[in-house]
Every structure is written in C-alpha cells, then in structure tokens.
Amino acid sequence: MMLQNISIWGILNIVLVVLILGIIGNQLYLWFKGRSVAKLVENEEFKKGMHRGQIIDLREKDNFNAGHIMGARNIPFGQFRVMKNSIRKDMPVYLYDQGKSLSTRIAIKLHKEGYQDIYILKAGFERWDGRIKKSK
Known part of the structure; x- marks a missing residue:
C-alpha cells in the first residue's frame, strides 16, 4: 500500500x-x-504615437466604462474575432489591456492577418498616466 x-x-x-x-x-x-x-512602448511613446493610429482597449466593457485612454475603442478580448475587421490595416494599431498579456496575444493574431505597425502599451492601463475618459 x-x-x-x-x-x-x-x-x-x-x-x-x-x-x-x-x-x-x-x-x-x-x-x-x-x-x-509588435513594439512594446512606454507611456510617453504611446502618447506621442496614438494620435496617428487606432487605440484599441482589449479589456471587458465594464472596465472600459470605468475608465479608458482618451480616444480608445473597446474591442474586448473575448469578442476580438468577431470585431477584428473594424481595425484598419493602413494605420498603426495601439493595443492595451490591464497588463500586456492579452495585447501580446492579439498582436500575434493581427500580425498573422497582415498588420505591420503594431504597438503595445508596456505597463498596460494599470500604470497609464495620461488622460482618461469614463463612460456612462
């Protein structure tokens, strides 16, 4: 035994x-x-480039509504497959989530789809020090 x-x-x-x-x-x-x-960028570089690109928030809608980077569009990770066609290939893509793991996964998927100019917020929204907006 x-x-x-x-x-x-x-x-x-x-x-x-x-x-x-x-x-x-x-x-x-x-x-x-x-x-x-994708290129991992600090807050300052993200702020400089985000005005010429598409900012995608990969967090869930509740987190997005509680506060998000000004100008960001919410495409939750779980709905990405359905909504990915709304992201333009001819513009830089700036991704962020709470940290950076979801952004990395999405960056890999986007790259496979032919996207070239991809940036990830290195510290994620958790450490963002720029302007934010809250939704109702």
Missing part, C-alpha cells in the same frame, strides 16, 4: 512539473513572439 501511494504521488508530481513547464514555455513563446511582431 505504501509503495502504491508513493508511485501515485510521484506521478502527480511529474504531471505537475509538466504542467508548470508547459505554462512557462507558453509564456516564453508569447514573450519572444510578441516582441517580434
């Missing part, structure tokens, strides 16, 4: 290690791929 318990715990530990390595591998892939398809 003790030998069976050890082998079950051993198997569970192996499964846990494999899962953790898979998660780490996925994050590393997103990190490297994201940097090859």
Whole structure:
C-alpha cells in the first residue's frame, strides 16, 4: 500500500512539473513572439504615437466604462474575432489591456492577418498616466 501511494504521488508530481513547464514555455513563446511582431512602448511613446493610429482597449466593457485612454475603442478580448475587421490595416494599431498579456496575444493574431505597425502599451492601463475618459 505504501509503495502504491508513493508511485501515485510521484506521478502527480511529474504531471505537475509538466504542467508548470508547459505554462512557462507558453509564456516564453508569447514573450519572444510578441516582441517580434509588435513594439512594446512606454507611456510617453504611446502618447506621442496614438494620435496617428487606432487605440484599441482589449479589456471587458465594464472596465472600459470605468475608465479608458482618451480616444480608445473597446474591442474586448473575448469578442476580438468577431470585431477584428473594424481595425484598419493602413494605420498603426495601439493595443492595451490591464497588463500586456492579452495585447501580446492579439498582436500575434493581427500580425498573422497582415498588420505591420503594431504597438503595445508596456505597463498596460494599470500604470497609464495620461488622460482618461469614463463612460456612462
């Protein structure tokens, strides 16, 4: 009985290690791929360029309504596939979410669709220090 318990715990530990390595591998892939398809920019660079491009807020509608970057359009991550055709390819695309992980995923998808001029707000909305607007 003790030998069976050890082998079950051993198997569970192996499964846990494999899962953790898979998660780490996925994050590393997103990190490297994201940097090859989009430029991570600080607040100041985002502010300078956003006036010549499209600002896309990938957060959910409630978060967007509570406060968003002035001039941003809300395309929640979960609805992106349906709404992506409203993003123009001939203009720069400025993406942000709460951090930057959703923006990186969307940047990769946009790049696959032929978008070239993609920027991601490095610190996300959480650390945005520019003008914001609240919706009703």
